[in-house]
Amino acid sequence: MGDAFPKNSENYKPVIFPQSLRVIKGGIVDMETENLLPKILEIEARRVVGLGNIGKEHVNIAEVWPSFFSRIHEIRGRKNELETIGAMKLNDFGYLACVEVDELKDVPDGMFSFEIPKGKYVLLTHKGPLSKIGETFDKLMNWIKANNFEESNIVTVEVYDHRFKGEDEDSEFDSYIELKQINS
Numbered sequence: 001m002g003d004a005f006p007k008n009s010e011n012y013k014p015v016i017f018p019q020s021l022r023v024i025k026g027g028i029v030d031m032e033t034e035n036l037l038p039k040i041l042e043i044e045a046r047r048v049v050g051l052g053n054i055g056k057e058h059v060n061i062a063e064v065w066p067s068f069f070s071r072i073h074e075i076r077g078r079k080n081e082l083e084t085i086g087a088m089k090l091n092d093f094g095y096l097a098c099v100e101v102d103e104l105k106d107v108p109d110g111m112f113s114f115e116i117p118k119g120k121y122v123l124l125t126h127k128g129p130l131s132k133i134g135e136t137f138d139k140l141m142n143w144i145k146a147n148n149f150e151e152s153n154i155v156t157v158e159v160y161d162h163r164f165k166g167e168d169e170d171s172e173f174d175s176y177i178e179l180k181q182i183n184s
Helices: 061-074 130-146
Strands: 021-024 027-030 035-037 039-043 046-054 084-089 094-100 112-116 119-127 155-160 172-178
Touching (some): 046 061, 046 084, 061 084, 061 094, 094 112, 130 172
Antiparallel strands (some): 021 027, 046 112, 084 094, 084 155, 119 172, 155 172
């Protein structure tokens, strides 16, 4: 599963943190406040194919997923049969319900391809119902702002796997947001 999105300390490059922070399973904890902080990871470029679009027009997320699942079998060269991905670029229209593929060729008619850029990403696992993703996203965006990273023109990725259970309280999935240092 080396091609899957990284999820644990075995799959991401170490980052040096102040003494007050400790890495634990599930993230990084500020020992003074006991707040769970996101992980920072280096991710290689990922090629994805799916329904919807990025940068073209508004997409109804609730409608794109059922359509995508009805056509997922058309996508060739899937890297991980157990993962689906939601991708978007902040400040651009669109949303892409997709899967990672080996190559961006033979894209089925009506589908869209996109390359998730290589670089640093912040990861936080969303725990709880899908309808509360806004809370996790807000935490990530607040962390990005507080740490002097760009808040626009960045890629966001949701990775859904066997832990995802929709609106169940024990549902989990990983949210990644691209990190770009603000040019000063």
